Amino acid sequence: MSDHPALHAAAKSGAPVICLYVLDEAAGRAPGGAARWWLARSLRALGADIAARGGSLVLRKGSAARVIPEVARETGAGAVYWIEIAQAPHQLVEKQLEAAVAKLGVDSQSFPGDLLVQPSAIRNKEGRGLRVFTPFWRRVLSLGDPPKPLPAPKELRPGPKIASDRLENWKLEPTKPDWAGGLRETWTPGEASARTRLRDFLKHTARTYVGDRDRPDREGTSGLSPHLRFGEISPRQVFHAARFAAEENPAIASGTEKFLSELGWREFCRHLLHDHPNLATENLQTNFNDFPWKADKKALAAWQRGRTGYPIVDAGLRELWHSGVMHNRVRMVVASFLVKHLLIDWRDGEAWFWDTLVDADAGSNPANWQWVAGCGADAAPYFRVFNPVLQGEKFDPEGTYVRRWVPELKDMPAKLIHQPWQATPIELASAGITLGKTYPHPLIDHVKGRERALAAYAKIRKG
Numbered sequence: 001m002s003d004h005p006a007l008h009a010a011a012k013s014g015a016p017v018i019c020l021y022v023l024d025e026a027a028g029r030a031p032g033g034a035a036r037w038w039l040a041r042s043l044r045a046l047g048a049d050i051a052a053r054g055g056s057l058v059l060r061k062g063s064a065a066r067v068i069p070e071v072a073r074e075t076g077a078g079a080v081y082w083i084e085i086a087q088a089p090h091q092l093v094e095k096q097l098e099a100a101v102a103k104l105g106v107d108s109q110s111f112p113g114d115l116l117v118q119p120s121a122i123r124n125k126e127g128r129g130l131r132v133f134t135p136f137w138r139r140v141l142s143l144g145d146p147p148k149p150l151p152a153p154k155e156l157r158p159g160p161k162i163a164s165d166r167l168e169n170w171k172l173e174p175t176k177p178d179w180a181g182g183l184r185e186t187w188t189p190g191e192a193s194a195r196t197r198l199r200d201f202l203k204h205t206a207r208t209y210v211g212d213r214d215r216p217d218r219e220g221t222s223g224l225s226p227h228l229r230f231g232e233i234s235p236r237q238v239f240h241a242a243r244f245a246a247e248e249n250p251a252i253a254s255g256t257e258k259f260l261s262e263l264g265w266r267e268f269c270r271h272l273l274h275d276h277p278n279l280a281t282e283n284l285q286t287n288f289n290d291f292p293w294k295a296d297k298k299a300l301a302a303w304q305r306g307r308t309g310y311p312i313v314d315a316g317l318r319e320l321w322h323s324g325v326m327h328n329r330v331r332m333v334v335a336s337f338l339v340k341h342l343l344i345d346w347r348d349g350e351a352w353f354w355d356t357l358v359d360a361d362a363g364s365n366p367a368n369w370q371w372v373a374g375c376g377a378d379a380a381p382y383f384r385v386f387n388p389v390l391q392g393e394k395f396d397p398e399g400t401y402v403r404r405w406v407p408e409l410k411d412m413p414a415k416l417i418h419q420p421w422q423a424t425p426i427e428l429a430s431a432g433i434t435l436g437k438t439y440p441h442p443l444i445d446h447v448k449g450r451e452r453a454l455a456a457y458a459k460i461r462k463g
């Protein structure tokens with residue numbers, strides 16, 4: 001409702017407003033299971049917010065380019081307003097929509113809204129987008145502050161009553177089996193919750209963000225990613241709130257600047273997607289097209305279920321399965337483990353994240369996977385292979401995160417929790433662990449895995 005330029009303009013016109021949400025499963029990548037769950041809850045919250053202002057939310061399913069002109073005709077609408085999304089499938093829908101609406105003699109207008117800066121504003125001399133983050137973000141900041149966010153309309157004049165689909169009939173939430181218990185326990189989708197998270201972050205967490213953002217054992221980040229993904233809060237709202245909070249309290253200034261640069265990564269990934277619509281399927285660095293990936297279904301299944309034998313990796317994948325998110329540091333570790341230790345194609349990992357993340361984003365997910373795999377923009381070099389034991393010891397030193405998500409290791413002392421195979425039989429027995437039974441042996445030895453990865457990398461042409 002807030003910082004929604006299309007809704008704002010419609011409400012300001014003084015005309016009755018029909019708020020329409022179209023589920024168009026053919027426009028863009030169809031959402032995965034966890035995102036469908038979020039969408040259902042988010043639409044319910046949005047419907048309630050609209051009703052509280054006197055309007056109602058109409059739900060329709062089908063091709064947006066067909067459904068929206070149909071609704072315009074059915075209601076005799078004077079104008080159609082929407083937020084533009086700078087991604088190829090959405091731009092195509094917009095073109096078709098504009099033409100269909102113009103044919104009806106109805107005015108139409110689109111408004112930017114889901115980015116800080118439109119991709120057309122960040123081009124190099126050849127007219128292409130930037131592929132290195134630091135100059136990209138510098139360029140974004142050099143353009144000055146993004147426009148101030150718009151307030152939510154106080155009131156909506158209701159439009160004519162028209163038929164709406166029932167949300168339940170869209171079957172977005174799982175029933176048989178209902179696997180969404182952990183999502184319900186962790187999240188409250190909707191705008192009110194997004195605002196609370198932002199406020200709490202700026203009040204309590206921003207001060208320590210620089211040091212704590214890499215610590216999965218602490219509540220060191222904002223938790224805003226699914227709210228941003230679903231447009232429940234806009235990047236402009238986050239930007240201005242963070243800058244304002246830092247002016248009020250200079251002690252959080254370094255934290256908020258770091259936080260805003262992370263928001264910059266979201267922006268960077270979306271700009272990349274704008275320039276590379278096949279980001280989820282094609283290596284940005286084409287020399288990786290020859291990479292000898294292994295089709296190892298058993299290892300992939302062990303990874304997905306959090307049964308690799310590396311506690312930090314398993315904790316991350318179990319956190320994901322339960323709560324629909326995973327800490328950023330751990331996302332990097334589990335992704336690196338899949339593509340380097342297991343030599344499994346990054347696209348398999350990306351697809352699993354796409355289905356299980358509530359924040360699964362068509363830009364951020366493939367861009368980060370490609371970044372970890374070494375084939376992306378501004379990517380980590382392939383030969384930098386994370387050691388999952390050292391990563392665990394550095395970022396989860398007491399093992400708190402592992403104990404939470406891998407309870408069978410909860411009685412392991414901190415010095416052994418990231419490498420239980422180093423424990424003596426007595427230590428294992430006193431922690432109640434039988435390796436290979438209660439907790440798996442490592443799928444692959446780190447040193448061997450690293451050597452195998454480097455040998456595979458040596459086989460491809462250098463980019």
Ligand SMILES: Cc1cc2nc3c(=O)[nH]c(=O)nc-3n(C[C@H](O)[C@H](O)[C@H](O)COP(=O)(O)OP(=O)(O)OC[C@H]3O[C@@H](n4cnc5c(N)ncnc54)[C@H](O)[C@@H]3O)c2cc1C
Nearest residue numbers: 221222223224225262263265266328331360361364365368
């Ligand atoms: C393999 C892999 C896959 C990822 N897939 C996604 C995804 O599908 N959707 C997604 O939103 N993020 C993705 N990320 C980025 C990052 O892990 C999450 O954005 C972050 O964990 C969300 O937590 P937060 O909101 O508490 O982050 P905070 O640290 O509070 O950061 C604030 C915001 O900045 C943005 N952000 C932070 N880091 C990144 C990043 N590396 N790339 C892009 N945006 C970032 C997010 O919008 C986030 O909400 C992925 C990272 C990796 C390594």
